[in-house]
Amino acid sequence: EAGVVQSPRYKIIEKKQPVAFWCNPISGHNTLYWYRQNLGQGPELLIRYENEEAVDDSQLPKDRFSAERLKGVDSTLKIQPAELGDSAVYLCASSLDRVGADTQYFGPGTRLTVL
């Protein structure tokens, strides 16, 4: 079974430029998460989707970050404009919405460097 797929794996941009990350979750997983991981820290949630609905976006900086999950499958996370402090690894995870089977599986992440 294919795991969570993310692209690109690496991105280097100048500050104030836009950037987008793409995630394809594990087939059949209806819950999708975007996390941000700073160096030496654990991942922190940005947004959670159940199917195509964003059910928890309280930690998403909405002035510059946006996300969408069309048709409840793939998802895109966008930053516009990027700031130096946005340099981090952006992780996508997915899980089944089922009691006892809700383990979150992570993709490889996108490492963003803002210069």
Added chain:
Amino acid sequence: EDQVTQSPEALRLQEGESSSLNCSYTVSGLRGLFWYRQDPGKGPEFLFTLYSAGEEKEKERLKATLTKKESFLHITAPKPEDSATYLCAVQTFSGNTPLVFGKGTRLSVIA
């Protein structure tokens, strides 16, 4: 506020030298405690889920245990390939809520 604290921050072991990693947590209601392994440049890889105090799970050289306040990841006779960052995370009683992670323990196993 849910909190997870992992110790030590870094651990260096000789090959075959057994040890334990600690994860202490403060949550309003524990749904599950998760252990992940993360290699450099990769996403976290799922290892175990523990749901209730007294529960134990094993996988190869790893054994995870849970009490009402903390979890331990015991590593028996580690090998260099066990070198990684081990992350602990908790999930509260709502199902499919986000994981709250600790900062991790960086384990280095020297041959």
